[in-house]
Amino acid sequence: MTAVSVHRVVTGREDGPVVVLSNSLGSTMAMWDANLEDLESHFRVVRYDTRGHGGSPVPEGPYDIDDVVDDVVALLDDLGVERAHFVGLSLGGMTGMRLAAREPDRVDRLVLLCTGAHLEPSSAWHDRAGLVRSDGTNAVAEAVVARWFTPALLASDPDLKKSSEAMVAATPAEGYASCCEVIASMDLRHDLPSISAATLAIAGADDPATPPPHLAEIAEHVLDGHLLVVPDAAHLANAQQPGTINPAIIEHLTRERP
Numbered sequence: 168m169t170a171v172s173v174h175r176v177v178t179g180r181e182d183g184p185v186v187v188l189s190n191s192l193g194s195t196m197a198m199w200d201a202n203l204e205d206l207e208s209h210f211r212v213v214r215y216d217t218r219g220h221g222g223s224p225v226p227e228g229p230y231d232i233d234d235v236v237d238d239v240v241a242l243l244d245d246l247g248v249e250r251a252h253f254v255g256l257s258l259g260g261m262t263g264m265r266l267a268a269r270e271p272d273r274v275d276r277l278v279l280l281c282t283g284a285h286l287e288p289s290s291a292w293h294d295r296a297g298l299v300r301s302d303g304t305n306a307v308a309e310a311v312v313a314r315w316f317t318p319a320l321l322a323s324d325p326d327l328k329k330s331s332e333a334m335v336a337a338t339p340a341e342g343y344a345s346c347c348e349v350i351a352s353m354d355l356r357h358d359l360p361s362i363s364a365a366t367l368a369i370a371g372a373d374d375p376a377t378p379p380p381h382l383a384e385i386a387e388h389v390l391d392g393h394l395l396v397v398p399d400a401a402h403l404a405n406a407q408q409p410g411t412i413n414p415a416i417i418e419h420l421t422r423e424r425p
């Protein structure tokens with residue numbers, strides 16, 4: 168499939184190293200709001216909406232992992248960026264793993280949050296795609312957000328629950344379903360040993376969607392991987408625990424090279 172020109176916003180230090188932020192299924196670049204200010208003081212920050220999400224085009228599916236990677240390569244080419252750090256959560260992390268394995272010259276360092284190299288069973292992703300195509304993204308919004316944040320946080324912050332469910336429900340059904348099919352057909356386990364970019368894998372201790380063993384597998388099999396498990400965080404750990412995660416990302420991306 169031809170790459171699409173994704174919706175992007177570029178902010179932060181004009182002279183800083185470039186960091187690309189890649190969102191999760193059912194979200195937009197707004198999922199990085201709690202991380203932005205800290206990252207902008209160190210980096211040129213490129214946020215984008217994965218195809219089928221937010222302000223990006225919604226080509227007819229199905230898509231596969233190489234389609235979403237092609238979009239990132241086109242984005243970097245368009246911005247004249249030869250090589251960048253890449254920070255991705257869940258679907259965004261899968262995009263980062265495949266990009267780093269397939270286009271190693273384009274990726275400096277990687278941060279992979281709440282993601283997995285292979286999410287089974289693929290039938291569950293096809294079922295979710297079918298449900299969304301027939302009933303819309305509103306049909307999955309409440310269940311999805313119940314995995315994004317811990318139950319205690321959702322109970323104490325009804326506005327967060329409401330705005331997060333609205334974000335999922337605003338995702339175009341065809342875009343959401345086609346990205347479910349990216350996950351259904353994706354198996355990056357064979358890519359991991361060829362990822363040479365220094366990789367920080369961050370897990371939410373309470374993430375029911377991609378629990379810590381998924382991130383441990385990634386950290387163990389890439390060439391230079393480290394694992395951080397963040398307490399009191401579910402699937403959108405970056406949004407629930409920015410006070411822990413922002414410094415960890417900055418430290419990983421600015422650490423002196425050995």
Ligand SMILES: O=C(O)CCC(=O)CC(=O)O
Nearest residue numbers: 191192257258311314376
């Ligand atoms: O968040 C993602 O990008 C994929 C995993 C997911 O959809 C989490 C969930 O099960 O809702």
